[in-house]
Every structure is written in C-alpha cells, then in structure tokens.
Amino acid sequence: MLTANEIGSFISRLHELPIEEQKEILKLVESYESSQKIIDARQSFLSYVNFLWPEFIHGRHHEIMAEAFERVVKGELKRLIINMPPRHTKSEFASIYIPSWFMGHHPNKKIIQCSNTAELAQGFGRKVRDIVGSEQFKEIFPGVELKADSQAAGRWATSGRGEYFAIGVDGKVTGKGADLLIIDDPHSEQEAKQAARNPEVFDSVYEWYVSGPRQRLQPGAAIIIVQTRWSKRDLTSRVLKDSIEKGGHSEWEVIELPAILPSGDPIWPEFWSKDELEALKSELPPSNWLAQYQQTPTAEEGAIVKREWWKRWEKKNPPPCEFIIQSWDTAFEKTQRADYSACTTWGVFWKESPDTGRPEANIILLDAFKDRMEFPELKRVAYETYQDWEPDSFVVEKKASGAPLIYELRAMGIPVQEFTPARGNDKVVRANAVSDLFASGKVWAPERRFAEDVIEEFADFPSGEHDDYVDSSTQALLRFRQGGFVATDMDEDDDELPTRFREQEYY
Numbered sequence: 423m424l425t426a427n428e429i430g431s432f433i434s435r436l437h438e439l440p441i442e443e444q445k446e447i448l449k450l451v452e453s454y455e456s457s458q459k460i461i462d463a464r465q466s467f468l469s470y471v472n473f474l475w476p477e478f479i480h481g482r483h484h485e486i487m488a489e490a491f492e493r494v495v496k497g498e499l500k501r502l503i504i505n506m507p508p509r510h511t512k513s514e515f516a517s518i519y520i521p522s523w524f525m526g527h528h529p530n531k532k533i534i535q536c537s538n539t540a541e542l543a544q545g546f547g548r549k550v551r552d553i554v555g556s557e558q559f560k561e562i563f564p565g566v567e568l569k570a571d572s573q574a575a576g577r578w579a580t581s582g583r584g585e586y587f588a589i590g591v592d593g594k595v596t597g598k599g600a601d602l603l604i605i606d607d608p609h610s611e612q613e614a615k616q617a618a619r620n621p622e623v624f625d626s627v628y629e630w631y632v633s634g635p636r637q638r639l640q641p642g643a644a645i646i647i648v649q650t651r652w653s654k655r656d657l658t659s660r661v662l663k664d665s666i667e668k669g670g671h672s673e674w675e676v677i678e679l680p681a682i683l684p685s686g687d688p689i690w691p692e693f694w695s696k697d698e699l700e701a702l703k704s705e706l707p708p709s710n711w712l713a714q715y716q717q718t719p720t721a722e723e724g725a726i727v728k729r730e731w732w733k734r735w736e737k738k739n740p741p742p743c744e745f746i747i748q749s750w751d752t753a754f755e756k757t758q759r760a761d762y763s764a765c766t767t768w769g770v771f772w773k774e775s776p777d778t779g780r781p782e783a784n785i786i787l788l789d790a791f792k793d794r795m796e797f798p799e800l801k802r803v804a805y806e807t808y809q810d811w812e813p814d815s816f817v818v819e820k821k822a823s824g825a826p827l828i829y830e831l832r833a834m835g836i837p838v839q840e841f842t843p844a845r846g847n848d849k850v851v852r853a854n855a856v857s858d859l860f861a862s863g864k865v866w867a868p869e870r871r872f873a874e875d876v877i878e879e880f881a882d883f884p885s886g887e888h889d890d891y892v893d894s895s896t897q898a899l900l901r902f903r904q905g906g907f908v909a910t911d912m913d914e915d916d917d918e919l920p921t922r923f924r925e926q927e928y929y
Contacts, residue, residue, distance in 0.1 A: 463562045464526070467491050471519050474558055481690035483510065483679045490677060491520050494602070494644050495527050499675060501665075503658055504648045505717040506679040510690055513537075516648035517546040517606045521586065522553040524602055526563035529582030531601035534635055538610040540590030544576035546606070547588035551578050592630050595638050603635050603645045605657070614652045624653055628660040651713045654720070681715040704871065708878035720882035726853045727880040731860035733784075735868045740788055743769025748813040749841075749898035750804060751890050752824040753794065763800055763823070764792035764890035766876065767811050768898045785859070785902055786866040790876050792890050797823050801830050808836055817841050817901055819893070841897050849893055850884050856899040865899075 462469035467488040471478055483506065493499035506512050521533050535550070537543040553559050555568045565582075572579040576588035587598050591608050608627050616623045639645070649658060658676075665672045679689055681699055688694045703711050713719035735741070746769050753761040767789040772781045789811070795803065800823060808816055808831075818824045818831075819841045828838045843852065859865050867873040879891040 460561050467495075467520070467523055470523050470562065471515070473562065474519070474553065475514075478511075479690075479693050481510075481692050483689050484515070486677060486679070487515055490675065491515070491523075491646075494520075494646060495524050497642070497644075500642070500644045501674040502644070502646045502677070503661070503674050504646070504677045504679065505651050505658055506648070506677075507681040507689075507715040507717075508650055510679070510681070510694075512648055512650070513546070513606055516604060516646060518549050518553070520646070521602070521604060522550045522559065525550075525554055525580065525584055525586065526559065526566055528601065529563070529566040529580045529584045532585040532599050532640065533587070533602045533604065534595060534598060534600040534638060535586065535588045536591065536593070536603070536605045536608065536635060537588075538591050538608055538613075540576075540588075540593055543588040543590050543593075547578070547586060548575035550586060551575060554580070589635075591627055593634075595635050598638055599640050600635065600638050601640045601643050603639060603643065605631070605635070605645070605647045605649070607649050608647075608657050609649065609652050624655040624657070624660075627657050631657060631661070632664075651717045651719050653713065656719070659719075678717045680717050708874045709881070712878065712882075718887060720878055720886060725881045726850070726857050726883060727860045729877055729881045731863075731865070732877055733863055733866040735786055735866045740769065740786055740868060741771040741773075743771045743786070743788070745770040745815070746788070746811055746813040747815040747817065747898050747901055748808065748811055749894045749901070750818045750824065750827070751893035751897065752800065752818065752822050752827060753890070754822045762792035762888065762890040763795050764790070764894040765804070765807055766790045766891060766894040766898055767807075767813065768895075768902070770902065782864070784864050784866060785899070787868065787873050787876060787895075790872040790891060790894075797826065801827060804831060805834060805836070815839060815901060817897055819843075819897060839901070841901075849889060849896070852896040852900060853880075853883060853892060856896050856903065859899055859903070 459469070459473055463473040464470070468480070468484060471484075471488075472480075487504060490499060490502055490504070494502055504512075504516070517535060517537065521535055524531070524533065535543060535546060537546060551568065551573060554566065555573070560567070567581045569579040569581050577586070579585045585598075587595070587600075589595060608631070609624065613623055613627075636645075647657060647661065649656070651658060653659070662672055662674060662676070665674055681689060681694065682696070682703075683689055686696070688696050688699055699715070703715070706715075709720055746767065748765065748767045750763065750765050752763045766787060769786050769788050770783050771786060773784045774780070775782045793803075804818075804827060816831075816836060817839045818828050820828060828840055831838045867877060876891045876895060879886060879888060880895070883889050883892045
C-alpha cells in the first residue's frame with residue numbers, strides 16, 4: 423500500500439513522461455485513491471462518515487465516539503452510554519451512521535432502534551434504510567442489500583436475513599430480537615418540563631426499557647444509549663444505578679461530553695465557539711444548562727434546601743434593607759481543580775406575615791459571584807466588594823486563603839468577623855441548621871441570573887460537584903440567626919419587636 427507522500431512524490435515526477443502516459447497513470451492513481459477510501463470506510467467509522475457525508479465537520483469528541491462504536495461493532499464492548507449536548511451530531515452518529523455501519527459488517531444480525539417518539543424513530547429508520555440501499559454503501563459493503571419485499575421505513579430486512587426495527591418509547595417489541603439495541607434520546611423536552619413538577623415522569627421510560635427492549639436481546643448483544651442528560655432520574659442514571667445494585671459494579675462504559683470542558687474551551691470549537699455557548703448559557707435556566715449541555719444534572723430530590731422553598735422577589739429593585747451582611751467562602755489557589763472563592767451579599771427587610779399580619783424579618787439575596795483567584799486578586803476583589811456594598815457585617819471563614827485574607831483586610835481598616843465552625847459542624851450540618859428559614863418562606867431571591875446559580879447549587883447540595891455558594895450562604899444565614907435578625911415559626915414567640923426595626927417600613 424502506497425502512502426500519501428509516496429503517491430505525491432510519484433505524481434510530482436509525471437511531467438517527465440509523455441502526455442498519454444501521464445493521463446493513464448493519473449487514472450490509475452485516482453482509481454487507487456478511490457479504492458483506498460472505500461477500504462478506509464469499511465475499516466474506520468469516521469472514514470465511513472466522511473465518505474457518506476462530505477460536509478461533516480470533524481471534532482475531537484467524534485473521535486472518542488467513533489473509537490467506542492468500533493469496539494461495539496467488533497464485539498469488544500457490550501454496554502455503552504454516551505451523554506452529550508444537543509446539536510453535537512448525537513443523532514447523526516447514533517441513529518443513522520452507526521446502525522448502517524453495523525449492518526454492513528453484520529448483514530445477518532438484528533437491530534432495534536429507539537427514540538422518544540415513533541415518528542422520530544421511523545424517520546431515522548428511513549435514513550438508515552436509504553443509506554443501506556445506496557450505491558455508495560454497496561461500494562463499501564458489496565453484497566449487502568435490502569430485501570426486496572421488506573423496505574418499510576421503520577421495519578426492513580437485508581438479503582442476508584438481517585433485520586432493522588424502529589420504535590418510539592412505549593412501543594411494543596413483541597416477537598423482535600436485537601443483536602444491537604440503540605436508544606437515542608429517550609426523554610422528550612415536554613417530559614422534562616413535566617418533571618420540574620413531578621420527577622417521577624422519568625420512571626416510565628426506565629420501566630419501558632427493562633420490561634420491553636431490554637428483554638429482547640440476543641445472546642452476546644450490545645446496547646448503546648446516547649442521550650442528553652435531563653435529571654438524576656433519567657435513563658442514564660437509572661440504568662447505572664440498577665447495574666451497580668445488581669452486580670456491585672457497573673458493567674457500562676460511560677462517555678460524558680460537556681459542551682464546555684473544565685479548561686473553559688468548547689468541546690467542538692470547529693462548530694461551536696465559546697462566545698456562542700456562553701450566550702446560550704446566559705439564556706438557559708442553570709438547571710437546563712448543567713444537565714443538557716454539561717451532563718451534570720442536579721439532584722433536587724436529595725437536596726437539603728428545595729428550589730420551591732425560595733421566595734421570588736419579582737420587583738425590579740430589592741426592598742429597603744435594614745441590615746446588610748456579606749459572606750466569603752475562599753479557596754486555596756487558582757487552579758482548574760480548586761474550588762471557587764464565592765461571595766454572597768444579603769439584606770434583612772420587614773414584611774407583613776400573611777398568617778399573623780405582623781411585620782416579620784425576612785432575608786433577601788442581593789448579590790453573588792464566584793471565581794478562581796490568586797490571593798492578590800482575591801484581596802483586591804474582596805476590598806472592592808466591601809466598598810460597593812458597605813455591609814454592616816463582613817464575614818470570612820477562617821480556612822484556606824480566608825485566614826490571611828482576614829488579616830490583610832483588617833490591616834486595611836475593614837472590620838472582618840471570623841467564622842470558624844465548631845468541630846463536627848460540617849457544611850451539611852450548617853445547611854440543615856438554616857433549612858427551616860427556607861421552609862418557612864423567609865428567604866427571598868430576585869429574578870436575576872446570579873440568584874438562579876445560587877438556587878441551583880443549593881438544589882444539588884450535598885451531592886453536587888461545587889458547594890461554594892452554599893458555604894457562603896449558610897455562613898451568612900447563620901450570622902443572621904445568631905444575631906437574632908431572623909425568626910421562624912420554630913422560634914419562641916416574642917411580642918416585642920427589636921427596637922432597631924420598629925420604624926422600618928415593610929413590604
């Protein structure tokens with residue numbers, strides 16, 4: 423086999439030959455290159471995609487997917503889950519090109535292809551059928567043809583006794599078998615919206631999976647699940663949990679492809695720029711972005727503080743606040759693996775209780791941000807934030823870079839209060855200690871992006887990847903409780919309002 427360099431070197435010397443011989447040799451070279459592309463398309467999944475889809479835009483994540491798909495076709499990988507963002511060629515690879523490539527290599531085997539609706543599944547089936555019936559496919563896999571009397575879009579067969587069957591979620595598969603089961607995006611967007619009120623809607627897909635297509639596998643069959651994440655109760659989560667509970671470990675190979683990598687770079691910069699993804703991130707609710715684009719859904723059902731416990735402040739401006747507190751949770755250093763340094767700013771205001779008609783102290787999130795910062799930048803940002811808000815109380819946890827920050831800020835004239843948790847008083851204990859404030863409807867958040875980020879992190883705590891906002895917030899709320907600023911239904915009744923609030927208007 424000649425290499426591209428050898429062919430190029432040979433062609434560069436063609437001018438030394440007579441014109442007619444040059445033409446003949448060029449025809450032979452073109453024929454050789456065409457044959458080599460066909461051989462490559464048979465042996466390599468990405469070469470196959472490029473052969474059939476010349477406009478395909480290659481990305482690094484496609485190489486990762488292709489390598490896994492090739493092992494499935496070779497019989498080396500039996501259980502594969504790929505979680506990836508929308509519009510990153512998920513369905514093109516999983517529902518069009520891999521089933522046709524598999525059928526080319528195994529024209530006597532059976533495929534069951536599933537998607538969230540029968541219409542969508544049959545649409546994919548039509549495209550796979552058209553590829554298998556094309557002249558290009560016959561060049562790559564000679565002898566593999568569609569059976570003349572079985573060519574329906576969602577149900578067709580090959581002349582080698584292979585079968586393809588497409589169904590939607592909840593579809594019946596009675597009498598069908600599968601050497602390859604492909605499930606592409608089993609959850610619909612409508613289902614995900616319903617799950618915001620009732621997370622159990624995801625359970626029906628799992629129940630369909632275990633009682634339906636999972637039962638139709640042939641001996642030695644493979645399963646591919648490719649989906650955008652929606653929830654920690656979606657099919658990916660339930661399948662993995664079930665596998666571990668039954669065997670003590672997971673039999674699945676899982677590939678997670680976030681739209682934005684931990685480095686901050688897009689996973690597919692050839693198609694999605696970072697600016698485009700950041701703009702999309704700013705438009706989506708944090709829960710949608712984290713689940714669908716980053717493959718990290720939050721675990722609302724296990725949260726200490728539920729989303730619905732937050733009271734929403736719908737007015738453009740916050741209420742007049744009698745007392746402001748600013749709270750810092752600091753990290754060690756600026757590295758990609760380090761935690762963030764987070765700051766939250768809160769205010770106390772008075773509002774008439776709907777139950778008693780008496781004015782009661784409430785608390786509202788006024789501002790929040792977090793970033794990875796080296797100590798000089800952290801000190802500068804902390805000082806500037808203090809100057810912006812002039813809080814009545816400025817609290818810093820005495821850990822990590824918090825200890826030198828306390829010293830430096832005090833030297834600059836800022837009256838910093840140290841927060842040092844008692845032994846055994848970890849972040850989970852602290853979150854539980856303030857959870858009744860949320861449950862009592864005393865904690866408010868504005869309709870702002872920073873507030874959504876804080877709410878989302880609470881909804882994922884304690885199982886989430888980050889808890890910097892949670893630490894900063896619970897630290898501030900504990901300061902309010904200890905100062906007697908906030909009361910709840912669980913506190914003792916006191917007919918006497920604090921003197922400092924008697925003349926304050928409430929809302």
